[in-house]
Structure formats: C-alpha cells, structure tokens
Amino acid sequence: MIGTKDRPLWLHATSDGSAALFLIPPLTRELDPQVIFDINVHLHYRMADPTDILLQIEAAELPDQPLHHANIDLSDTAYFARTLAEDGIGNRIWMQVQGDFVCDYTSRVEVTRPVPDLSNLQTGPLHLLPGDVFKYLMPSRYCPSDEFQSYVFEEFGHLSGGARVVAIRDWIEGHFRYLPGVSTSQTTALDTFVQRQGICRDFAHVLITLARASAIPARFCSVFAPGVTPQDFHAVAQVYLDGAWHLVDPTGMASADSIAIIGVGQDAAHVAFLTSFNYAQLLEQTVSIDVPNL
Amino acid sequence: MIGTKDRPLWLHATSDGSAALFLIPPLTRELDPQVIFDINVHLHYRMADPTDILLQIEAAELPDQPLHHANIDLSDTAYFARTLAEDGIGNRIWMQVQGDFVCDYTSRVEVTRPVPDLSNLQTGPLHLLPGDVFKYLMPSRYCPSDEFQSYVFEEFGHLSGGARVVAIRDWIEGHFRYLPGVSTSQTTALDTFVQRQGICRDFAHVLITLARASAIPARFCSVFAPGVTPQDFHAVAQVYLDGAWHLVDPTGMASADSIAIIGVGQDAAHVAFLTSFNYAQLLEQTVSIDVPNL
C-alpha cells in the first residue's frame, strides 16, 4: 500500500495498491509558454534483500516550471513516505523494496524561466546572505572549495560576480572533455579539475567548487533537459547572484529556459536520483524527453 | 555601528558604537541545575585589508542549556548582522573589519541536559527521518562516509543503533592519540582514521563518518566544555537516535551534561568559530571556562 501525507491530493492508489498516480489540474497562467516538454523515466532494479531506497526523480513544481501533469507508478513497497527535499525544492520518496523494483514516471513540464545575462549580475555583500544560503559557500564532499582559493584569485581575480561565473563556465566548457566512464561516484571536483574530463556531474562539481572558492554561493541541481547526449538525468549548477539562484550548465548542453529542476543540494550526494541502503542490481534505466512543440 | 534585527532586545550598543552588550534576565525554572559554568573568550586578530568575517562563538540558547547572562564586546565594524546558524541552533555574526579586531565574550550557562544511555537507543526506520535530518546521512567535506561502508559492516556489523555508536566511540577513544599539531584545516576523517591521531575536531569527524556509513545521522557540534585540555573551543558529535540528537565525545573529555553547544553543522567547515574572507593574523586567542560551584 502506498500513501503520502504530504500531498494527499496528488495520490490515486491503483486497485492493487502498487502504484501512485499524481494528477495536477492544468494551470491557467498568462506567461507565454517558453518550452514544454514530456518526460518519461523507466527504472528497473532488483534487490535480493529488503532494501530501503530513496527516490528523487520527479520534476519539482516551481513558479518558473509548472507541471501540466505528472504520474508515477511504483512497484510494491513495504512502506512509502514523501518528504520535502533540500531547500524545499521537490520531493524525495522513501520506499522499502525487495525483489524487482520498477518505476515509471511521466510528466509534462512547462519552463517559463528566462535566460539571465549572468555577466551583469553581482555578488551582494556577504552579510546580507540569507542564513540558509550560507552553507553553499562551504566545501562539501565532492566540492573541496577550500583548496582552490589561490587558484581562483590567480586565474579569475580580475573578475567578480556573474562575470567571474561566466569566465569559469567558459573555461570548463572549453578545456574539459565530456567522457563517460572515466569518473566514478567517488570522483571529486579536485580529481576532475586535474584530469580535465568527466560527465555532467563532474563539470557541475568543478564550477560549484570554483564559485564557492570565489565566495559566490553555489549548489548542485539534478535536472531534466532535452537535447542532452546521451539522454539521461542531467546535472548543472546554480549560483547565487543579485539575491537569487541562477542556472549554469558548464557542459554547454542546456540553457536555463529548457531545464526542469528535480532537486538541489550541496553536491551530487544530496540529490542522487536513487539512494539505496543495500545492494541493488541495475537491470534497466531509460530517460526520454520530448519537446512536442518542435 | 552595530545592530541586529533578529534579536533586538539583546542589544545595547555602547556609546562609541563599537560594542554589543547582551543581557538576559535570569530564568525561573524548576529543574535542578546540573552544571553551571562561566565562559570567557578573548580574540585578537589583525586584518590589513577590509575583511568580511563570520563569527560563531556564543553559546546557543537552548531548552537544555539556558543562558543566565551573556555579553559580547566587539571592536569597530563596517557593518554587523546576526543570522540564525544551521538548523536554527545558535547565531552567526557577520562583520567587516580592518586593522585590529578584538572580541571579548562572556556568559554563564546552565546545562540541564541529562546523560543518555546511548546503548539502549535505536535507529528508527529511515522513512520516518525528518526531511531536514536526511542530509546528515550524506558524506561531507571532512566526513567521506561513502568510503567506509564495508569497514563498518565488517567491524561493527553485529551491533546497531546506539550500541554501535558506543562501540565506535570506545574504539576511537581507545585507539587514537590526542596530538595537537599533526592535523590541519584540510585533514579529513579518512586521514585521521589512517593516522590514528589528531585533535577533537578530527576525532569527531571520524565518529560522524562511521555513524553515517552505518546509516545513523550524525552532525558536528562546536561546544564549550570545562575540563578540556588544553582549554579551547571543543568539538564533539551528535547522533540521531530514537528521534532526537544525542551528544557523543569520542575524545572522552566531556559528557553531555557539561557541554554548552555553540552550533551544529555537517562538519567543521560549517561551524568554524571564525571564518575570514581575507587574510587574518592571529595575535591572541584564549578560552577559559570556570565552574563556580566547584
């Protein structure tokens, strides 16, 4: 049996108790739609023993990315709990599964977020940072920003705020090779900085690290974006400038107006799409994103 | 000029605008006082250039550690802002200083917190963890818990919950050498685990790391404790068991009923007593703690 206290209106349990259905009435808004896309995720894992898992794969509902509809079908679970994810953006689902775990998620997202011109944005005075943004100035597991203070001063010391972020982004995009298979779940930004290769997760970690070393708050975003190759979950960074969070993709594959945010956190550890507290065997995993307007 | 919007009743600016005085009326409570102690901190730094600093040195006011009185005198600053610290425990002070920075902090704290018998406490089901506790299961800059899952299974797999925490604490206390000077601000729990030596910060990082690798939420606490040698700011861990946070000191120097918490965070990076965003020269720093009842 599946249930959720947090958002009961969204839940329509199927007759066999094995699925959760979320229906959201279409929004009437006046903004011109920017990009609308359809997301399909299929996961199939196998767990020999009863295994606690934490799932974070749904596009968050946010003012600048309303959901037209969303549905998640999950195989049987010993329990089900939805909790708010980091900074109140998106949800995490706790389950306990054994045997085959299958998840099918579909949604239609409209992204109304404009693409900012980062180079004109400023870092405000540090003492005006909101209390809950401060932690994004600090080093984290995969983003040891404390090691890079001399480096950013040396290389980017003539720039500040958004202009520095743009220079860092361009430098990463120009000098790093997108190469699946060379990094692991333990690869840090320091490893990637030296090796100059990796995947979206690694690129985002480097940008976040260099931003924090520059005293610019930065966080990790797990996202959906059309046109990413190979099509999969994608990861980008957000930097805090002029009092708001702004998306930056150091791989150059996605722009802010066609990104659907799943969740945010200090680094990849905090927004894994699947965290399993026991051994889980991957059988199949596909992510597809279609832009029906195109 | 110094000011704070958050807790205006505490602030009595001195005539020259260079100091902040906090007075709290004595509390009338019925709990037997457990331990009362007087804290004095004196800091003296010198900054050549205008330097943003973040100060976190005041004992937090908490239900189980009421403050009888507290006072902080600070030298001149270009601005002053108080913000709530991590998890709403304690405060941080933002300042911008140039030249000599002097801080004198005094307070009387009463600690009414009982010492729990950790070995009887349980880890609850993961899906009942509050959303804001989840991040304390994840690896952080100085606590790469993802590396230690095989180790804790191998060495402590026969124990769970509080009993496991006690075994980890005893193992650290029994096998690690308290040795100032061998670790730096970049030393991680992995370094300390291998080198078997360090200071309170390092001991706490190891305990936190092994707890998180055991799927027990754990966080870092910056504290005051009488009897710590050498007398200085002290650091311990907190673990989340039976729905609450419990103090553990793997150095064996302090117990829960004589610890005054300053702040909490994922690891030392989040609760440094002084974070300086430019070069700061240490001239003097003393911490003294007296227990007047003794």
Added chain:
Amino acid sequence: MIGTKDRPLWLHATSDGSAALFLIPPLTRELDPQVIFDINVHLHYRMADPTDILLQIEAAELPDQPLHHANIDLSDTAYFARTLAEDGIGNRIWMQVQGDFVCDYTSRVEVTRPVPDLSNLQTGPLHLLPGDVFKYLMPSRYCPSDEFQSYVFEEFGHLSGGARVVAIRDWIEGHFRYLPGVSTSQTTALDTFVQRQGICRDFAHVLITLARASAIPARFCSVFAPGVTPQDFHAVAQVYLDGAWHLVDPTGMASADSIAIIGVGQDAAHVAFLTSFNYAQLLEQTVSIDVPNL
C-alpha cells in the same frame, strides 16, 4: 623487424618479421622439481595511432624458477627493444604498434623455491641494508606508507620482523573482501585500507604499505600462479627479511613454492604487464596456467 641485443640467442624471427621466438635448452639440475607449470597468455589490443607500448608478461628466469622453454609471438612493430626490468629481474619489451596488436606467450616454469616460515625471520639492522633496497622503505604512488606509522605501531607494535608481516598478512586475508570491479588503476593502499575490498593488486599494496610503515622493505611482484580465481595475472608482495626477499600473498591464493615471478617494483605502476603511451582498446586477454603433474 624484431630484434633484441640483450638476449640474441633467444630470438628466432619468423620469415615475415612479425614474431619473436625464444627457445631455451632444458636445464640439467639436481634439485627435486617442486612445481612445474605451463603458462599461456593471449593478448589482443587495437591501437588507432602509432603507439609506444611496454610489455612485461614473461616469467623471469631466476635461480629458483628456471624456465624449461619459453616462446613469445608478437605482431608487427615499428621497433623492438628488450631492457632489463627493475632490480635486474625479468625483462621489459618496448614496441611501437598500430592497428591490431596480438601477443601469444607460452612457457614452462619450474619453481624450486621453498616456502619459508616467515614468523622466524628477522629485520636486520637498518644500516646493513643494501643501498638498492633502501628505496623499498619509502612511500610510493600507491603505497603511502608515511601515513600509517601510528597505525602499525598501535596495532602491530608488539610484533617485529616476519612475525609482524605474518600478522599483517593474516589480518588482510581475514578482513578484506576480494571483489573485482571496485578498484581502478588509481586506487591506493589508503583507499583499499579504508574500503576493505579490492583485488590482488590492492591487497598487495596494503601489505607493502604496512610493512614499509614498519621499516621493513617491501616491493610489488607481478606473478603467475596456478589456482588463482579468476585466472589472470596475479600480484603479491615481497618483504626483505634476514637479508633476502620473501614472497607473501595477502589474498591467501598462492604460496611461494607455486609462484612464477614476472617482475618486481615499488608498486603496480612499475610492473604493469602492458603500459601504453597512447589509447589502446582491449579486445581479448586470457591467461591460463596448467600444472601438468597434477
């Protein structure tokens, strides 16, 4: 065209210049054969561009492991050079290949080496160490022994010499899990020590590291050994006790009297079976070892 100045008698170039054949006359010796085994190695790689490679896959000819016969067939190369490998044990082959690189190596080795009782062997006085053994006391890329001095003192301080090596070997064998796929070519002994899992290379690195931290010289050996699962190149350690090098296998899979040494070095970096100075695609690699007497 293939040639070698070092051991010209071994070389019989085939008519198309693409192969090297080594024939060694049977030895007449009076030692009882201990273990005789037949080694077959097949390698198939593909290099898009002209690629310098260094091959180290032949059983070394040593007093306690005479070769009955040996043969190596190599595909075409722009040049060919044989050099003595580290400490004069075994050979390395330099080649420059493009396109398909195929290597077939077969040999029969007799191992007459006794199995020592390590626990009775002593570390001699340091100042009597031969000058060329000293480097095996020092940390190397994968064996950061300088980090482990407190640890070995704490855990093995009551033992010395061979008795300590035996205790370290037994501890590794008893507490580490042999698990292919969790380590990479960049995994160090420190990583493995913490994660408690890996393959033969990783186990050997940990033993070498803890021996060196104990001021016992230790080096890495690339070897062939029958009965290793999965059958592949194997790696063990050698420690220097009572004035000689002694084999130790911390995986427990092989003993000194059934190990054929290929080469030795400070750690895995120095005795890789194939070092490629450009991109090489693995197509096939098999190692088989038969013991005809059994």
Added chain:
Amino acid sequence: MIGTKDRPLWLHATSDGSAALFLIPPLTRELDPQVIFDINVHLHYRMADPTDILLQIEAAELPDQPLHHANIDLSDTAYFARTLAEDGIGNRIWMQVQGDFVCDYTSRVEVTRPVPDLSNLQTGPLHLLPGDVFKYLMPSRYCPSDEFQSYVFEEFGHLSGGARVVAIRDWIEGHFRYLPGVSTSQTTALDTFVQRQGICRDFAHVLITLARASAIPARFCSVFAPGVTPQDFHAVAQVYLDGAWHLVDPTGMASADSIAIIGVGQDAAHVAFLTSFNYAQLLEQTVSIDVPNL
C-alpha cells in the same frame, strides 16, 4: 666509533671517535671554474631513544661539480655506514644516535656545468631509454603523474621535449606563489597544482609530475644553491632529454651552473636530508653558502 668501507681514504676519525673528517686534495683541471662556493651546514637534533637515522647532506662528487675539500663532523653514534645513494649519485650515511645529535658539514664545490638551452633538446624514442631511467616515467608518492595526462595534452600538447619543459617551468614560475608554511611533508604535486603555492620541494614535484605525464623522464634533486631565499637546502628537478639529465628550477631561484647536487630520487621521499626512524626534536639547523669570488 665511526667508519666507512666505501671511501676509507676520506676518513680521519677524531681522537674521541665521535667525528669523521674528509679531506680531498685539490683537483688540477683545465676547465675554467664557473662558480665556486663554500657550504656550511649545522644540524642539532635531540633523540630521547636510540634512533636510526639516515643522513644525506653532502654535495656529491660528480664530473661537473668537483669538490675542492669536504669535512663532516658527527657526534657519537652506535654505528656508522655509508652507502651509495640513488643512481650512484652521492652518499647516504646511516647512524644510530641517542641524546644530542650534532652535525657540522663544510665543503668547497666548483660547478663547471654549463647552462643548457633546454628548448632545443629533444625527447628521444622511448625504446632507447636506458632500463634504469624508465622508473622516472612512472608516478611516485608525491608525483601522481597518471592523473595529469589529459591536462598536459590540453595545455602543452603543441610542444614537445625541452620546449615543453621550458613552457611548464615558466608556467609554474609565473603562476605559483613561493610561500613557506602552507605545505607539509605529505603535500603532493596534485595538492600544489590546485593550491598554486608552496616551497621549492612542491614546485619541483609539480614540474616532475607534468614532465612524466608528458612521457619525459624526470627526477627530484636535493641541492645546494647560493642566493636561495631563505637560505636552506634547496630542491629542483632534472629532466632526461637528448640522452642526459638536465637541471631545471621551477622557482627561478637557481640556474644549472650554480647548483651543487646532493642526491637524486623519484621524489622528496628518496632524498630527504634527514630520515629518522624514531622521534627527533629539531633544535637548530642552518645552511649557509658563500661565493668567495664575489
């Protein structure tokens, strides 16, 4: 009693058996003296327990740096042994001391080595590398060159041989800050590469690492050089080009014609001036170098 089998003619034991005196008759040679300098080293350590130490502080006698005279006075030792150091360059002295250890070393060295124009030197074909040079292509404890292959290809891929070494040297000299106190004996080239600061040892490690990642053999040299600030033991790199070893100082403080080599090795671990196998307390250490011609 002190003695040495290796170079008995150099030894004049003092009456109390506590010192070793080396006298070398002046050389008659026809080369114009390039630079002559007088070296004085004074060490004073204290060891509570009997402690094996390894000393490597004497200028090596080499064809391009003849010694006019040399003298070393050592306090009492339980034994004394001289061994050839790495690659047969210079000596190491083994001693066992307890209580106060005092060493006074003086020598006059003439450096006749020309300063090569590195940019015209070539890397020869790999297969012609001497067998004992190969290890200087491999990563070592403080020089994890395997991590930097993409980086050197990306940044210096348009250059080869000596021209690449010059570009790397200039880049380090131009972008790194010489800053005592920020690195420790465990700092690797990877740390320094990221932090962009350190001392001569760290600068040399970075150059060696980037050379090896470029398939150019490189080793670490412990040296004396006049004009180094602060005056102390100095460290530089040697790269192997056109069949010979060439000195490079990435700090820019010394040039090949005014450097007296003490010893060489894979990295700092192999040529420490003092390696102590027990706790040693530093009381005093001075190095002075005078150029009498100036």
